[in-house]
Amino acid sequence: MIEKILSALEKSGVKQYQVTETTKESAELFFIKRNLDMQRAANVRQAEVVVYQEFWEGERHCFGSSSVVVQESFTEEEMEGLFRDALYAAGFVKNEYYELYAGEENSADTGLAERVDVDLAELAHAFSAALFAEDVREDVFLNSAEVFAYREDTHIINSRQVDVRYRRSWVWGEFVAQCITDQDVETYHHFQYENLQKGNLPTEALRKKVRDVLEMTRARAEATSAAPAGEYRVILPGAFLKEVMQYYISRSGSSMIYPKYSAFETGCDVQGGEAKKDTINLKLKATVPYSSEGIPMTDRDLIKDGTLQLIHGNNRFACYLGIQPTGSYTSFQMPGGSVTIEEMKRQPYLEVVNFSDFQMDAFTGHFGGEIRLAFLYDGKSRVPVTGGSINGQILEAQRNLVFSKETQVENDFEGPAAVCLEGIRVAGAEA
Amino acid sequence: MKVKASEYLRTIKPVLVQLRDRLLESYPYVSILASDSTGKNYSVSKTSTSVRMDSTLCGRGFVVKVYDGSSYAEYSFNEIGEDLLEEIEKKIQESLRSLSEELPEGVKRSCYAMLSEEEVVFSDSTEYELDPQEYGDEAILKELTEASLEARAFSEKIIDCQTYASFQKYSKLFLSKNRDMEQTVLWMTCGIAAMASRGEEIKDCYRGFSNLGGAEVLTRLKANVAEVAGVAIELLESEPITPGEYDCICTPEVTGMIVHEAFGHGVEMDMFVKKRAQAEQFVGKQVASELVTMHDGAAAGKEVASYFFDDEGVLAKDTIVIDHGILKAGISDAQSAMYLGTVPTGNGRRESYRRKAYTRMTNTFFEGGKDSLSDMIASIQNGFLLEQAESGMEDPKNWGIQCMVAIAREIKDGKLTGKLYSPIVLTGYVPDLLQSISMVSGEVELGGGGFCGKGYKEWVKVSDGGPYIKARIRLG
Structure with a gap:
């Protein structure tokens, strides 16, 4: 298809472009309790073509772009028409001039051939088996689950010598655990595992996750009331710490810094110079060999002892800021903190282990969600609670962050197993 | 003016008919959903302008659903031609066979009857x-x-x-044996x-x-x-709210979020099949104030989630979910309806031809009442007017509410004081909130700016809304 696209681009007068062709295959299994309810497979190939137009608007040097999606069923004439329209539209996209990311000669990756192929049906079966291997209890069990095994080939080329390709295989799934006594409750969870290699699949990690979830769901069935409304020392497990840290990752991105949504700059103290306890250390982790623009991705230090080391992001905003583009990251790593979880729990706390949905707003710094299960420790006893919500503000909380020494590994986050936040408002039961 | 139908689908239809007929030689039930969509996203800000066709909005493709006498399977693809039919048929048979050959210990295949279809020919x-x-x-x-x-x-x-x-x-x-339906x-x-x-x-x-x-x-x-x-x-002058339970007025947009997130997801009947929805036990019972009548349906309103038939070839309907406070019915896709022995409501929707169909909401809203907004505000001694719905998450099993709004405008002694609180998390138990609805305004507004997910995926276009409502809500 790439040849047809390149020919149509030339005939339509496009000089600058990027083509990203993807072929995505999947094997999908859908379970209700211990029954396979539906099976699916998919094989879809398409390409996104971005065409660029350099022009002047008075004194202003502009570089506009417009993208189209094409696939094999399009005739070359249809493609030519779409590319001409896109080129015309790009002339009205009056973005400040920047240069397309330039690749290096002979930069085509050989990773595609080197990766070991894992059969998608085998992957789906292996992770489904792991999922149900721990589903052995009467009182708490898997209500339903979905398992998706994916393989995606990506080929990126542009008019400035970028020509890279790679293959990615991963498994994504979700499951709902249900406990029917003392009360009928459920919890929702999802998982993702990448870089899968035959004979070394992380199925044990999924089995452990299922075991932990079933225990948590059992505890939720024992929780009947919300914590009283008030301010708490809140302990959050790593999965929610990952969300909290998105504030710093977003704020250090060039797409927030260039428009001045964020005042972060290299060398600044991201905690506002007010950290009384732990400082943040954070490293961006590459999960694919190339970014969506063909930029080679490597692991990079983002924050060291609370100090910003890097502004990250795509080519365009990096060009505006006069820095090297890094590509966009989805995974990161943090070291363990200053206290053990046991030490963290010596004073009263509200440990929230499950939210219905937990969100961090990188613009306002507010984070929160509805509490599905938490443990309230008043200094004497620890009781499960459910309901109510937390509503925190990272600009206040960042002064007193405490990370656990213990760490955990999830697919896109490796770091402290818990964080303690002080003075967090909780909307709970009326006093 | 009527929207013009896809020329591509018109030209490829004879090939799809051939594929259907070939597959019917091996499977007792076969359906093919073909789609051809185009669309664009535009945005303008101080530093960035963009125009892009988005792969979630655009694409041509097909999903074949087959029944082998006991269960259903699907294959999604986007390259077809007469010369490819044999290969596609082989791929469908091989890929689906390899998936069902090996199952986890103790897991069986579900057994379903064959979907029965009246003959329908449709185009609009x-x-x-x-x-x-x-x-x-x-x-x-x-x-x-x-x-x-x-x-x-x-x-x-x-x-x-x-x-x-x-x-x-x-x-x-x-396309199936008995259906030949087209819509744009x-x-x-x-x-x-x-x-x-x-x-x-x-x-x-x-x-x-x-x-x-x-x-x-x-x-x-x-x-x-x-x-x-x-x-x-x-x-900029807003403050965090003091957590507590308050008398609140919800704008139509916030009413829509409550209708959709807090209640609507709980009446999606694929959740009944999984025993994940408390609503199943409440059919025929009072779940809301008698001022509340709730609809869902692609034919219930003219908004972004309106269509003529769903992705399983079921004609669109207007389902009355709650009638004067009594839960009357849920909404369903074809397979869930067959499992539950009910009539499908035309709510089987796919994110695209690449994804499975689930029971999904369409246009979901409360009917209007008789109160005026000014009377509603005047009736509150100490409460808030809630505006700008931000996000929500469903909890069909336990009917817990998690909704976020950006603005709570303070009302004291029946008047707006001009003071704002932000951001606001709404929590509580869904029936408590719905039963506390004590006033409902006459005007009904529907809006469909966003997409709705099932859990954290399967994004489809929906609209929701209703009138201004007055209710007792826990805010934090």
């Missing part, structure tokens, strides 16, 4: 006033740029204003988000607009620029 299109493709990228970008500039000029406190628009024009063809639909949305900063904290106000139709929706954007910019500045 929605209407529009101004085709966004004819109106053109230049004109759309010009309107968005002018609105963005006007908001940025409103005050020096406005640091940026993003304006955006999207449209999708899709044609779908559903066009929807368009637009919105404005003004940002104002208070140190490191950035507050924003947005408004979204939508219609089943074309670029005529852009006129509503222009009319709201000053109000959006003004509220963004007001938000």
Whole structure:
């Protein structure tokens, strides 16, 4: 298809472009309790073509772009028409001039051939088996689950010598655990595992996750009331710490810094110079060999002892800021903190282990969600609670962050197993 | 004017008929959903303008559903031709066989009956006033740029204003032994988000607009620029709320979020099949104040989630979910309805041809009542007017509410004080909230600016709304 696209681009007068062709295959299994309810497979190939137009608007040097999606069923004439329209539209996209990311000669990756192929049906079966291997209890069990095994080939080329390709295989799934006594409750969870290699699949990690979830769901069935409304020392497990840290990752991105949504700059103290306890250390982790623009991705230090080391992001905003583009990251790593979880729990706390949905707003710094299960420790006893919500503000909380020494590994986050936040408002039961 | 149907689907239809007939030699039930959709996303801000076709809105492709005598399986693909039919048939058979050959210990295949279908031949299109493709990228970008500039000029406190628009024009063809159905639909949305900063904290106000139709929706954007910019500045003075239970008035947009997130997801009947929804035990019982009547259906309103038939070839309906406080019925896809022995309601929807069909909401709303907004405000001693729905998460099993709104306007002694609180988390037990509804305004507004997920995926276009409602809600 790439040849047809390149020919149509030339005939339509496009000089600058990027083509990203993807072929995505999947094997999908859908379970209700211990029954396979539906099976699916998919094989879809398409390409996104971005065409660029350099022009002047008075004194202003502009570089506009417009993208189209094409696939094999399009005739070359249809493609030519779409590319001409896109080129015309790009002339009205009056973005400040920047240069397309330039690749290096002979930069085509050989990773595609080197990766070991894992059969998608085998992957789906292996992770489904792991999922149900721990589903052995009467009182708490898997209500339903979905398992998706994916393989995606990506080929990126542009008019400035970028020509890279790679293959990615991963498994994504979700499951709902249900406990029917003392009360009928459920919890929702999802998982993702990448870089899968035959004979070394992380199925044990999924089995452990299922075991932990079933225990948590059992505890939720024992929780009947919300914590009283008030301010708490809140302990959050790593999965929610990952969300909290998105504030710093977003704020250090060039797409927030260039428009001045964020005042972060290299060398600044991201905690506002007010950290009384732990400082943040954070490293961006590459999960694919190339970014969506063909930029080679490597692991990079983002924050060291609370100090910003890097502004990250795509080519365009990096060009505006006069820095090297890094590509966009989805995974990161943090070291363990200053206290053990046991030490963290010596004073009263509200440990929230499950939210219905937990969100961090990188613009306002507010984070929160509805509490599905938490443990309230008043200094004497620890009781499960459910309901109510937390509503925190990272600009206040960042002064007193405490990370656990213990760490955990999830697919896109490796770091402290818990964080303690002080003075967090909780909307709970009326006093 | 009627939206023009896909030429591509017209030319490829004979090949799809051949594929269906070949597969019917091996499988007792076969359906093919073919879709051809195009669309664009536009956005303008201080530093960035973009025009892009989005792969979630665009693409041509097919999903084949087969029944082998006991269960159903699907294959999604996007390359077809007469010369490829043998290969496609082989792929369907091989890939689906390999998936069902080896199952985890103790796991069996579900056993279903065959979907029974009356014969239906159908073809129709929605209407529009101004085709966004004819109106053109230049004109759309010009309107968005002018609105963005006007908001940025409103005050020096406005640091940026993003304006955006999207449209999708899709044609779908559903073929099975007894069905030959075609439809073409066009929807368009637009919105404005003004940002104002208070140190490191950035507050924003947005408004979204939508219609089943074309670029005529852009006129509503222009009319709201000053109000959006003004509220963004007001938000700079907002404070966190003191958590507690309050008398609240919800704007139609917030009512819509409650209808959709807190209750609607709980009556999606694939959740009944999984025993994941408390609503199943409440059918025929009082779940809300008798002032509440709730609808869902692609035929219940004319908005972005309107269509003529769903992705399983079931004609669209208007389902009354709650009638004067009594839960009457849920909504369903074809397979869930067959499992539960009910009639499918035309709510089997796919994110695209690449994904499975689930029971999904469409246009979901409360009917209007008889109260006026001014009477509602006057009736509150100490409470809030809740505005700008931000997000929500369903909990069909336990009917827990998690909804977030950006603005709570203080009401004291029957009057708005001008004081704002932000952001606000709504929590509580869904029936408690619905049964506390004590006043309902006459006007009903539907909006479909966003997409709805099932859990964290399967995004489909929905609309929701209703009147202003007065209820007792726990805020935090």
